[in-house]
Amino acid sequence: DAMVIQNPRYQVTQFGKPVTLSCSQTLNHNVMYWYQQKSSQAPKLLFHYYDKDFNNEADTPDNFQSRRPNTSFCFLDIRSPGLGDAAMYLCATSRQRGSGQPQHFGDGTRLSIL
Amino acid sequence: QQQVKQSPQSLIVQKGGISIINCAYENTAFDYFPWYQQFPGKGPALLIAIRPDVSEKKEGRFTISFNKSAKQFSLHIMDSQPGDSATYFCAASISSNTGKLIFGQGTTLQVKP
Numbered sequence: 691d692a693m694v695i696q697n698p699r700y701q702v703t704q705f706g707k708p709v710t711l712s713c714s715q716t717l718n719h720n721v722m723y724w725y726q727q728k729s730s731q732a733p734k735l736l737f738h739y740y741d742k743d744f745n746n747e748a749d750t751p752d753n754f755q756s757r758r759p760n761t762s763f764c765f766l767d768i769r770s771p772g773l774g775d776a777a778m779y780l781c782a783t784s785r786q787r788g789s790g791q792p793q794h795f796g797d798g799t800r801l802s803i804l
Numbered sequence: 805q806q807q808v809k810q811s812p813q814s815l816i817v818q819k820g821g822i823s824i825i826n827c828a829y830e831n832t833a834f835d836y837f838p839w840y841q842q843f844p845g846k847g848p849a850l851l852i853a854i855r856p857d858v859s860e861k862k863e864g865r866f867t868i869s870f871n872k873s874a875k876q877f878s879l880h881i882m883d884s885q886p887g888d889s890a891t892y893f894c895a896a897s898i899s900s901n902t903g904k905l906i907f908g909q910g911t912t913l914q915v916k917p
Contacts, residue, residue: 795847
C-alpha cells in the first residue's frame with residue numbers, strides 16, 4: 691500500500707504558467723518535505739513542514755511556495771515555472787524532525803516545461 | 805563542509821560479486837548516515853542506516869562500514885543480483901538540526917547476469 695502518494699505522476703506545463711503538485715500521506719507523520727531532483731543528480735531539499743511550521747531552505751527560489759492545509763496533505767506551488775524548473779519533485783515524510791528519523795519518499799512527480 | 809562526496813559515479817558488477825560504494829564527509833557534527841536505493845521512476849527508499857558509535861551494521865546482503873576517524877563510510881552489497889541494479893545515494897544529517905539530509909551525488913549500479 692502506498693503511504694506517500696504524489697499526484698500527478700507526470701505534469702506538463704507551459705513556461706510561466708503556475709502549477710501545483712500534490713502529496714498525501716497515510717502515515718500520520720508530523721513532518722513533510724519537498725525535494726527537487728534533476729536528472730542524474732541527488733535530491734535537493736526545498737522546504738519542509740514540521741506540523742504547521744513552515745521551514746524554507748535558504749537557497750530555495752521565491753518562485754516555489756508550499757501549503758499544508760492538514761496533516762495528510764501538502765502542496766508545492768510553482769508560481770512562474772522556468773525551463774530550469776523541469777525536474778522530478780519528491781515528497782517525503784518522517785514521524786518527527788531530527789536526525790535518525792527515516793524519511794519515506796513518494797514516487798515523485800516529473801514536471802516538464804514547454 | 806556540508807558536502808557528502810560519493811564514489812564511484814557508476815559501477816558494473818557481475819552477478820554474485822560484491823558491490824562497494826564509498827562516501828566521505830567533512831562535518832563531524834553529522835551523526836546519522838542512511839543509504840537510499842532508487843529505481844528509475846521511483847522515489848528513494850531507505851535501505852540501511854548507521855550512527856557513528858557503531859563501526860558496522862549488516863542487514864541481509866547489505867552492510868555499512870563506518871570509519872569515524874577517516875570520516876568515511878561505505879555500502880557493501882554481497883552476492884549482488886540483477887535486481888540490485890539501481891542508483892544508490894548515501895546521506896548524512898545532524899541530530900540537532902531539522903533532519904535535513906545531505907545527499908551524496910549517487911552511484912548507478914548495474915549488476916550483469
